Amino acid sequence: MFRSHRMGEPEPPAPAGHVPVLLDRVLELLAPALTRPGAVLVDATLGLGGHSEALLRAHPELRLVGLDRDRQALRLAAQRLAPFAGRTHLVHAVYDQLPEVLDDLELTGIDGALFDLGVSSMQLDLVERGFSYAQDAPLDMRMDEQDPLTAEEIVNSYPVPRLARVLREFGEERFALRIAQAIGRRRAEHRLTSTAELAELVRQAIPAATRRTGGHPAKRTFQALRIEVNSELAAVQAAIPAALQALTVGGRIVVLAYHSLEDRIVKRSFAELALDQTPPDLPVALAAAGPQIRLLSRGSEPATEAEIAANPRAASVRLRAAERIREAA
Numbered sequence: 243m244f245r246s247h248r249m250g251e252p253e254p255p256a257p258a259g260h261v262p263v264l265l266d267r268v269l270e271l272l273a274p275a276l277t278r279p280g281a282v283l284v285d286a287t288l289g290l291g292g293h294s295e296a297l298l299r300a301h302p303e304l305r306l307v308g309l310d311r312d313r314q315a316l317r318l319a320a321q322r323l324a325p326f327a328g329r330t331h332l333v334h335a336v337y338d339q340l341p342e343v344l345d346d347l348e349l350t351g352i353d354g355a356l357f358d359l360g361v362s363s364m365q366l367d368l369v370e371r372g373f374s375y376a377q378d379a380p381l382d383m384r385m386d387e388q389d390p391l392t393a394e395e396i397v398n399s400y401p402v403p404r405l406a407r408v409l410r411e412f413g414e415e416r417f418a419l420r421i422a423q424a425i426g427r428r429r430a431e432h433r434l435t436s437t438a439e440l441a442e443l444v445r446q447a448i449p450a451a452t453r454r455t456g457g458h459p460a461k462r463t464f465q466a467l468r469i470e471v472n473s474e475l476a477a478v479q480a481a482i483p484a485a486l487q488a489l490t491v492g493g494r495i496v497v498l499a500y501h502s503l504e505d506r507i508v509k510r511s512f513a514e515l516a517l518d519q520t521p522p523d524l525p526v527a528l529a530a531a532g533p534q535i536r537l538l539s540r541g542s543e544p545a546t547e548a549e550i551a552a553n554p555r556a557a558s559v560r561l562r563a564a565e566r567i568r569e570a571a
Contacts, residue, residue, distance in 0.1 A: 284306075402425075
C-alpha cells in the first residue's frame with residue numbers, strides 16, 4: 243500500500259542549509275504516538291521532507307503519508323526519502339484533501355499528523371516563484387504552479403475595495419486601502435508584473451514614519467496576496483479538524499503556524515475538542531461528553547532564542563500540539 247512516489251526527471255538534492263523548524267520539539271511530541279507497531283504519520287506539508295526524514299529515522303517501523311501541493315517539492319522530497327521508499331507514500335494534494343487521501347489508501351485512522359504551515363524555505367529561496375519582496379521576479383506566488391490564479395492576476399483585476407479587504411484581512415495591514423488605491427492608480431498606467439515594482443509601490447504608499455519600523459513595508463501585502471492566491475486559510479480551516487478526526491486514541495498532532503491568522507484557526511479547532519461538553523445543569527460529567535483531546539502545549543510555543551539564532555525562519559513560529567484521548571461519540 244505504501245510506496246515512494248517519484249515525479250518527472252531527477253532534480254538537484256535539497257539545499258544543505260535546509261533546517262526543519264523546531265525539529266527536536268516535533269520529534270519529542272510525536273514520539274509516544276509513533277512507537278506503536280505499524281504506526282502511520284501524515285506529514286500534511288511535506289516540503290523538502292526534513293521533518294519526515296528525521297521521524298522515519300527515529301522510528302524504523304513508521305509508515306509515512308506525505309502531502310504537498312508543490313510538485314517541485316514532492317520531487318525533491320522523493321529523492322531525500324528514497325532510503326525509506328518501502329515505508330512512504332507521497333501524494334500531490336492540498337492538506338484539506340486529507341480525508342480523500344486517507345480513503346484512497348484505505349486508512350481508517352492515523353497515529354500522528356504534522357502541519358508546517360505557510361510558505362516553505364524552498365519556495366522563498368527560488369526567486370522565480372515570486373514569493374519574496376527582496377528580489378525582483380514575476381508576480382506569481384502559486385504553491386502549485388498549475389493553479390490558474392496568480393498574484394499578478396489579483397493585483398491587476400481585483401476591484402480596489404476587494405483588494406483592500408484581502409490586504410486587511412489576510413495581511414492585517416493597517417494601510418490596506420491606501421495600498422490598494424495606489425495599486426489601482428498604477429495599474430491604470432500599465433499592468434503590474436514585477437515583485438520589485440509592487441514592493442516599492444507599497445513602500446511609497448505607507449507613511450514614512452511607519453516605514454522606519456516593523457521590517458519591510460511590503461511584508462504584510464505579500465503575505466496577504468500569497469494567502470489569497472493559495473486559499474491557505476480556507477485549507478487550514480478544513481484540514482485541522484479533519485486531521486483531528488482521523489487520529490486514533492493516543493494519536494498526536496503537531497501544528498507549526500507562522501502568523502496569527504493560522505494560529506487562531508488551530509487554537510479554535512483544538513479548543514472545540516478539548517472542552518467538556520457536559521450540560522452545565524448536570525451534577526456529574528458525562529463520559530461521552532468529555533474532552534476528545536488533551537492539549538500538549540501550554541498555549542502556543544515559540545522557538546527558543548538558540549533555535550532562532552541557528553534558524554532565523556523560526557522567529558515567527560508558534561507550535562500547538564494535542565493528543566486524542568477518546569473516540570468521538
